[in-house]
Amino acid sequence: MSLKSYQLALAAIVASPQKGKAYAADPALLEAEFELTPAERDRLLYMLQQKGMRINYMLYQTNRMTPLSIFMPYTFKVLRPQLLGIVQQFWKVYPKTAFQFKEEIVLFSDFLKEKIDRDGLDAPFLRDVIRLEDGLNDIRFGMQPPAAPGIFSLHPAVRVLRTTVDPQLLAEAMVTYDHTAAAPLIPPAGGPFLMRYITRLELFPVTAALAAALEQGNLPEESMPQDLVDQGLVLCGALQ
Amino acid sequence: MKTPTGIGLMYNMALDPYFDLYPETIDYVEITPDILLQDKGPGQPGRFVQAPREWDTVRRLARRWPMVAHHVGFSLGTDGYFDEEYLENVIQMHREFGFHWHSDHLSYSKLIEEGQPEYNTCLALPIPYDSESLEMLIKKTRYIRSRIDLPFFIENNVYFTEIPDEEFTEGEFVKALCTRGDCGFLLDLHNVYVNAVNFNFDPIAFIDSLDLSMVEEIHIAGGDEIGGMRMDSHSGPCPEVVWELLDYVLPRAPRLRGITFEVDESYLPLIGFESVARELQRARALWDLHKTPSHVA
């Protein structure tokens, strides 16, 4: 058990400079939390004094942040000025991360949405870019679109996207978005879209009623959206 | 394909055009399968999903060059843990690619606590060079060897904090592991250089403390400095010291099969393909100078 405890303790330290500081100041805390031999305790305390521990902290933070920055680049861009603080709050709530990026990304996205609703977290286009990136990641990670019992269903690479501003113009604006410049003016979306992501993002406006019916799987056979079926956005069970 | 000897390149997606631009610089391609897979997590059906585009590219490379695998996911240093499904997936990939050898690191990056899913330490952490770690590692490398009939190497790591009062030196530890654990040594010369700079020791003296007859592969790379410490960032050309170390090791490593250059994809736009080719050519010049019939047999 001992080597394992030592490894758990070292991992806990590199994940949290605050913990590291606390253990260095009061070794009893370290001993209370982990079953260590005196030699293991001394090793950890010695490591805590070394300047390289700062590099360990930095590497943990960079490596943990990298998947989020790759899969949520627009969210990162709009949150930039407050990003580090938010990410650190996220790590406090979720001190451990799995090897599966998907899980971490879904957790971070949900964490942000909760912060928007509960704490009024705000940044230009924040809710919209999260929705856009949620959709993209849902498709990337091969999650199934919401199960719909009806005849018509969304293609696995298609999701309904509801944004307040035009999502095509939003995606284009995000490429060059700079938080230090004035936020670009983007006209309202005017309704939901179907987003398809195979090798690039494609967007197709649909009516709110059609989007809802496709998601709920209660679109009647007689109102088959022929053009969407022809474009491969909607699959027709009766035809399969 | 014949077991390669010579010069290899660690694959990443940003290197794709390189293979048509400078094919003559490469004798084998080293891949890290983990970066080309989506891991849905232990116990999940169809756990390892291949990213279609990347795997197509790798398959095309495998038709042109011998392949070797460099894993990051065994997390061999983790006490009380062995990922059987991960090994099964390596076996599957070996069936497809016919790797000529494979390797992983002398460190740990995954942990598991009672009743909880495994988690990521987010950086490769060093293991103490003690008998407890040694016995644990020997069991694992022997087991891997028993399951896949393929040479398996273990790579020396960088560390940023020193562990005091270890039972073995790194050289003693690696020698015991290779001998009793039935594996070879992947000597990363840039990692040696990084540790030597950060902990103020002579890299040649360190090399002399290793049993170089265990060395079957060498990694070379470049790095940079952050916060007053040298980093193994694989950011471009090898520093001169790494070339000097390579020149020193080559005539002393009779079982060496290959020298692999590692470069991180995020730095490629900055340094360009030409500079990668220059590193491989320089490695080849040294290899040609020192190679013996025992190397190329």
Ligand SMILES: [Fe+2]
């Ligand atoms: Fe390496």
